[in-house]
Amino acid sequence: MDKGLTLDRVAIFRNGTPLVAFDRHIAPGEVVSVMGPSGIGKSTLLSVVTGTLPPAFTFTGRILLDGRDVTHTAPHRRMVGILFQDDLLFPHLSVGANLAFGLRPGGSPAERRDRIAKALVDVDLAGFENRDPGTLSGGQKARVALMRMLLADPCALLLDEAFSRLDTALRAQVRALVFARARDRALPVLMVTHDAEDAAAAGGDIVNLGM
Template structure:
């Protein structure tokens, strides 16, 4: 379970509290400037010095808010699919694999992930040749292959056209729920809320 406890980030909001069970998606909503992305920056350990934060971040029984970025075990998917264009699609995904996956199993793991995303023939592809939807799928695969303890989705559908958003959104929800990790989704679009998922208005703490 991921838990944010008694979080205050001045001057954005006070006493934010929520819990996300493993395998569930909780959606945080609010208008531009309400602090959605700033909250994510605090969670991953990259909060700007312009803000003062007080609160606790827990994943299961481990308190994480005092840990360095690389020790928190959080994966994050941004609005833009940030891929290394000088690497192939497969090489981009290989970078995310934890070290315990070694030898030929690294390539096999990446190939299987691409197959699951409908990208079976794209291991050697140049990221620049991918469509927006394909880049978005590769970006999510990279976040998942790192085996995060929790996953943060920062408006991952906002750059896609309406038709593609619907299909990619459904694929994302299926992909993240297939893994037992808590997921926090930030959006300003009601259609992004997964069916049956919990929605929290960030403005209630302002």
């Protein structure tokens, strides 16, 4: 069984017109960056992997995750994590409650609290359980969003312009953290970005769509 994420001869069509063709295996811990002009289909490619392709699009090919064919699996059962340029934290929930949302069902309340506390320590936010997300800086929000996604124990990570709203210094810091955690957990990473520095920092192959 091939560990990692495989996009097997994936071809995407918009209203019947060919848009993107992508055929690639991404090994555990590897980052593949996808670049290209706006409208070329970069984010649409990620939606094929997550199972959330908009109705105007169709595709052929298969999505394999650790050897499992998830092409027609419901999105919430695919075990694919994704980070967007917006942190998408729930404003009405505390930081701890946001992280709890990422945990799978099961375990005692004490065990769940312990996992959340350890996750916050892992991103230098120890003791932030009761904080209001609205009081956090941009970098702190990005770290909470990352840990909420990782607490769901995904088998692959997708990045959709995940660092684009951060300033230059913060961007480098958060980017390094995300890549390090992905390597630590041996997650295959598929990243969509407009920024050549993001792709260079990833250290993996770069695929330019439309070229």
